[in-house]
Amino acid sequence: MNPIIQKTLGGLSKEYYVRQFLFGLIFPAILYFISSQGTADGMPASLILLCIVNAFLYPYSRFVYESVVGYILGDTVLFGSIFVVAITKYITMSICWAAAIFIAPVGLVYLYFYHTKQDTNKQSQSDA
Known part of the structure; x- marks a missing residue:
């Protein structure tokens, strides 16, 4: 496999990618449900492609969000009502999904440089 693709698109663990992918399917389902109500045509092709x-x-978009929040909050633990936490989680997920086409490239670039650095460190340790 091409090393660039391996370091970027293959940069997240399979478990993390599948979990986030399944959560990300909530939003196309909601859009499909909303667009199928009251219209015979359903979703336009451009919206399907975007979905x-x-x-x-x-x-990858969620990875960027979680990395930034993790950096800012560190090991801080926040407490709040389950309702507020659920609404906040839904809002951040929907923003990450809607802007994934713009946010994900940041994550892909980060993953490329991170895995390149890891490969360089492994190679320098094996040479020593």
């Missing part, structure tokens, strides 16, 4: 692209890029 497909965003669904596949959502895990």
Whole structure:
């Protein structure tokens, strides 16, 4: 496999990617349900294409969000009502999904440089 693709698209663990991908399927389902109400045509082809692209890029977008929040909060634990936490989680997920086409490239670039650095460190340790 091409090393660039391996370091970027293959940069997340399979478990993390599948989990986030499945959560990301909530939004195309909601859009499909909303668009099928009251119209005979359903979703336009451009919206279907955007849903497909965003669904596949959502895990990388979520990775960027979680990395930034993790960096800012560190090991801080926040407490709140389950309702507020659920609404906040839904809002952040929907923003990450809707903007995945713009946010995910940041994550892909980060993963490329991170895995390149890891490969360089492994190679320098094996040479020593």
